[in-house]
Amino acid sequence: MRKSLVVILLVSFWLVGCKAATPAPTIISTDLPGAVPASPTVEAVDYCVSCHTDKEELISTAKPVEAAESESKGVG
Amino acid sequence: MAPLEPWEKVLVDGEKFPQSTHGQKSCIDCHSGTQSSDKKTAHQGLVASPSAQPEEFCAECHADQTAAYANSLHNTQAGYWTAINARSVPENHPALETAFNNHCATCHTTCGECHVTQPKNVGGGLFSGHLFEKTPPMTRSCTACHGSRVGNEFLGKNEELPGDVHFREARMNCVKCHEGVDLHGSVNSAPEHRLAGAEDPKCVDCHPSVAPGGDSNPMHQTHGETLSCQVCHSITYTSCDGCHVAVSETSGKPYFETQATYMTFLIGRNPNPSEERPYKYVPVRHVPVAETSYQFYGENLLSNFNALPTWVYATPHNIQRNTPQNSACENCHGGNTALFLTSDKIKPEETEANQSVVVDTLPISIEVILSAPNMPAAHAQIPPDLCATCHTSGSGNAPLTPESHAVYSKDQCQGCHKLPE
Numbered sequence: 001m002r003k004s005l006v007v008i009l010l011v012s013f014w015l016v017g018c019k020a021a022t023p024a025p026t027i028i029s030t031d032l033p034g035a036v037p038a039s040p041t042v043e044a045v046d047y048c049v050s051c052h053t054d055k056e057e058l059i060s061t062a063k064p065v066e067a068a069e070s071e072s073k074g075v076g
Numbered sequence: 077m078a079p080l081e082p083w084e085k086v087l088v089d090g091e092k093f094p095q096s097t098h099g100q101k102s103c104i105d106c107h108s109g110t111q112s113s114d115k116k117t118a119h120q121g122l123v124a125s126p127s128a129q130p131e132e133f134c135a136e137c138h139a140d141q142t143a144a145y146a147n148s149l150h151n152t153q154a155g156y157w158t159a160i161n162a163r164s165v166p167e168n169h170p171a172l173e174t175a176f177n178n179h180c181a182t183c184h185t186t187c188g189e190c191h192v193t194q195p196k197n198v199g200g201g202l203f204s205g206h207l208f209e210k211t212p213p214m215t216r217s218c219t220a221c222h223g224s225r226v227g228n229e230f231l232g233k234n235e236e237l238p239g240d241v242h243f244r245e246a247r248m249n250c251v252k253c254h255e256g257v258d259l260h261g262s263v264n265s266a267p268e269h270r271l272a273g274a275e276d277p278k279c280v281d282c283h284p285s286v287a288p289g290g291d292s293n294p295m296h297q298t299h300g301e302t303l304s305c306q307v308c309h310s311i312t313y314t315s316c317d318g319c320h321v322a323v324s325e326t327s328g329k330p331y332f333e334t335q336a337t338y339m340t341f342l343i344g345r346n347p348n349p350s351e352e353r354p355y356k357y358v359p360v361r362h363v364p365v366a367e368t369s370y371q372f373y374g375e376n377l378l379s380n381f382n383a384l385p386t387w388v389y390a391t392p393h394n395i396q397r398n399t400p401q402n403s404a405c406e407n408c409h410g411g412n413t414a415l416f417l418t419s420d421k422i423k424p425e426e427t428e429a430n431q432s433v434v435v436d437t438l439p440i441s442i443e444v445i446l447s448a449p450n451m452p453a454a455h456a457q458i459p460p461d462l463c464a465t466c467h468t469s470g471s472g473n474a475p476l477t478p479e480s481h482a483v484y485s486k487d488q489c490q491g492c493h494k495l496p497e
Contacts, residue, residue, distance in 0.1 A: 047113050048103035052206075053090030058083035061115055065082055071324050074334025075224045075316055075364075 077220060080194070080201035089205025098208050106133055127187035134187055141187075141260045148261025150185040155269040159365070163378045171374040178330040179321045183221060190217050190259075197221065211251055218250040224337075225314045225361075229394040234339065237312055240394050253277040271389060275352045279305045295402065298491075304346070304355040308402040310392035312341045319364035322372040334364050341401075343408075344387055344417035347432035353389075360417050360433055361390035367425070382429040387417055409442040437483045440492060448492035456495055463489040 051057050093099040104111065106126040112118040126133040135142040145151050160172055182197045189195045190212040193202050198220045203213055212218060219227030230250075232239025242248040251259070258276055267273055280287040288300035295308065318335030344360035346353065367381040401407045401415055408415060416435040419427065427434075464486045466474035 045111075045113075046103070047111050047118055048107075048109070049088065049090065049094070051115070051118075052086055052088040052103075055083060055087055058087055062082040068327065068329070071327065071329070071331040072333065074319070074332070075314070075337045076332060076334070 077194075077198060077215065077223075079199040085193075085199075085201030087202065087205060089207060093206045096207055098206075125186055125188055127189075127192075130187055138187075140263075141256075143263050144257075144261040145187070146261070147263065147266040148259065149267060149270060150190075150259065151261070152266065153180065153184055154267065156180050158268045159384060160378075162383045163365070163380050165379055168374065168377045168379065172370060172377055175321060175370045175373045175377075178323065179332060185221070195220050211249070214249040226393045229313055229392055232394075234312070234314070234394075237339075237394065238396065241396055271348075271353065273352065301354055302356045304353070304358045304391075306359050306390070306392055306395070307343055307355075307357055309395050309397070309399060310341070310359055311394050311396055311399050312339045313359070313361060313390065313392040313394060314338075315340045315362035316364035317362060318366040318369075320366065320369055320372070335366075341415065342387070342417040342421065343401075343415055344430075344433035344435060346389060347385055348389070357435075359390045359392055360385075360387040361392070362387050385430045385433045386426050387422070387430050387433050405442040409439045409445060411438060411441060413438065440484065445492045448494075450496045451490070451493045453496050460490045461487040 051061070103109070107123050109122040110118055110120055123129075130138075130142045130145060149155055156176065160176070161169075164172060185195060189200075191208050191210070192206065193200050194216050203209055203216055209217075215227070215231075219231065228234050229237075230240045230243050232244065238244060242252070254277060265273060280290075285291040286293070286296045286300070286305075288297060290296065299308070314337060316334050316337050319332055320335075321330065321332045323330050340362065342360055343357050346355045346358045349355065363386060365378075365386060367378055370377045406412075413420075416438060417430075417433060418438075419434050419436070422430050422434060464477065466472055467477045467489075470476050
């Protein structure tokens with residue numbers, strides 16, 4: 001009797017070991033009402049605005065104007 | 077107007093612009109480009125003038141204006157082509173298109189060139205830190221393009237000539253008369269030139285009492301339908317001669333040369349009287365076209381040069397209440413040729429072109445007008461163009477028209493022979 005019980009247990013363990021692995025349950029994150037998103041540690045820089053509102057920066061980076069004298073004469 | 081420094085042209089107002097409606101969009105939303113601290117990288121794919129594609133960038137919020145603007149003369153420049161087509165033939169159009177694109181297309185205007193920046197042809201640059209101006213600033217927008225004639229007249233920049241009374245006395249700017257709806261165009265019509273369609277703006281819209289039948293001024297009542305308002309209320313204005321265009325051999329850039337600019341005030345005949353502009357007489361201005369204006373691009377491109385006058389219907393923007401010509405009847409009705417575009421003032425080579433505007437017969441002298449006998453009261457029901465029916469045949473014992481009247485128009489008898497009051 002004891003011997004049969006051991007055989008049954010061994011067979012059961014063997015069968016369980018052959019079963020396909022079950023994927024681990026995924027945790028779906030949902031925003032709860034009133035949840036506050038974590039604030040970013042670094043603010044994004046708007047390079048367009050930062051350059052085009054900085055007079056000194058624009059002066060230093062402006063392309064030199066090529067003095068092209070117009071050949072037009074008289075009233076246009 | 078002094079050109080802006082390169083940095084001034086692109087300096088954005090960091091305080092006001094982000095607070096404005098258009099400042100709620102990111103720069104890249106309209107101008108593309110890339111977020112980068114490196115100037116070259118940041119400007120890759122840049123769209124400098126988004127409103128050159130108004131359907132893409134403006135229509136979402138300004139659908140009506142965008143749709144109408146497709147027909148606006150500021151966009152189509154149809155006025156140029158109406159004149160060029162009339163003076164040319166289809167086989168010359170390719171060469172003329174090249175000339176047009178080199179020299180004339182720079183006058184094309186985008187939404188941004190009125191509401192955000194100065195026009196390209198005066199160097200461009202933001203008006204006020206990229207703020208969008210609902211009303212374009214007059215001298216940095218309107219007269220930046222319309223400066224050499226309209227701007228100088230209106231602002232009183234012609235030597236010893238006062239500016240327009242609407243500017244001098246009331247500081248009115250252009251859009252007080254030329255409202256946005258006029259400047260933006262209409263979805264319902266695509267005008268061929270600026271004098272097509274209704275007269276708008278029209279002086280009587282603001283001055284209704286001067287319309288015929290409106291006030292007691294005998295000048296308005298007598299001349300209201302035959303003279304444009306400017307005939308009596310504008311003063312000396314600019315005319316130009318002989319604009320020629322070419323591309324520089326040294327720089328490769330297009331240029332023009334105008335042979336002469338001079339001041340005139342001349343009354344001519346209206347070449348195209350219409351229901352909207354029925355006037356018989358209008359001020360005329362010499363435009364700088366010449367038969368050889370485009371000869372750099374080919375011989376005889378304006379092969380129908382005589383199809384249009386070179387003295388054109390003008391609307392000088394220097395209106396005055398009192399002018400030299402409206403000070404007395406004799407100024408026009410006194411045999412003075414100085415005020416009129418008589419044939420001796422037209423260059424011989426332009427005589428044929430100006431047949432529709434030249435004044436062959438001067439207005440009748442005031443003495444003759446005042447001494448002319450009145451019509452019988454019973455003639456009140458007879459249409460004015462029927463006078464000649466009896467007065468040239470003697471029918472019904474009607475007195476015959478004197479030979480001296482041969483020079484007068486047969487539908488203007490009532491100008492001198494009034495009905496009894």
